[in-house]
Amino acid sequence: MTLDTFKQMLRNALLRIKERQDEFSQLDAVFGDGDHGTAIVTAMNAVVETAEKGDEFRTMLNDMGFNVMLQTSGSTSTLLGAFFLGMSNQVEGVSLSVTAVKKMFAGGLDSVCTQTRARKGDKTMMDALIPAVETMAGFQSDAIRDIFAAGALAAQHGADKTAGMKAAFGRARNYGERSVGSADPGAKSWACMLSAFAEALHEFPLKK
Numbered sequence: 001m002t003l004d005t006f007k008q009m010l011r012n013a014l015l016r017i018k019e020r021q022d023e024f025s026q027l028d029a030v031f032g033d034g035d036h037g038t039a040i041v042t043a044m045n046a047v048v049e050t051a052e053k054g055d056e057f058r059t060m061l062n063d064m065g066f067n068v069m070l071q072t073s074g075s076t077s078t079l080l081g082a083f084f085l086g087m088s089n090q091v092e093g094v095s096l097s098v099t100a101v102k103k104m105f106a107g108g109l110d111s112v113c114t115q116t117r118a119r120k121g122d123k124t125m126m127d128a129l130i131p132a133v134e135t136m137a138g139f140q141s142d143a144i145r146d147i148f149a150a151g152a153l154a155a156q157h158g159a160d161k162t163a164g165m166k167a168a169f170g171r172a173r174n175y176g177e178r179s180v181g182s183a184d185p186g187a188k189s190w191a192c193m194l195s196a197f198a199e200a201l202h203e204f205p206l207k208k
Helices: 003-019 021-031 036-051 057-071 075-088 098-113 126-138 144-164 171-179 185-203
Strands: none
Touching (some): 003 021, 021 171, 021 185, 036 057, 036 185, 057 075, 075 098, 098 126, 126 144, 144 185
8 A cells, every 4th residue: 555545545534524524413412512523524634634745654644643633622633643643653664565554553543542441332433443443454355455345344334333332431421321322423433434445445456
């Protein structure tokens, strides 16, 4: 995966998240303050703007992580920033092998885990991110497109499952059993991002 390919993946993620901004805010308004759509779009704008200036993976990802946290506030930017900072610790250069891509995403997840106690089953964005990264890590293929497609599908399934969960974090946890029945906005937006990554790769016939 080249640097230019990854930048296109980020651009596509911003595009798809913008398209669903109102959906994410409406989900957040059920038990929260209804600003998640705005927050994730603002954060992704900062990410893409920073990425466009990058000329190699490690420095670019590091700058993306720090800048999204400096330019925007809140849990959305903190977790997104941690994700990219964790990625930056695992890679370098301008092109990544399949093994390096898996390592990069695993590093991102590990970093997010240091910022939140939420795990799979808690009705948060982790219900999309954890299944995606675990699936990518275990998926046996030399085709990066296939690995991302499998990860995106796992993220979507995880996000969908949050509708049947009781919230354990955020404002929604105060509603107890009443939080069951509505999907988590963070899980949905992260699943959207991962699906957009996979979608963008259909334009690139890469194998390694």
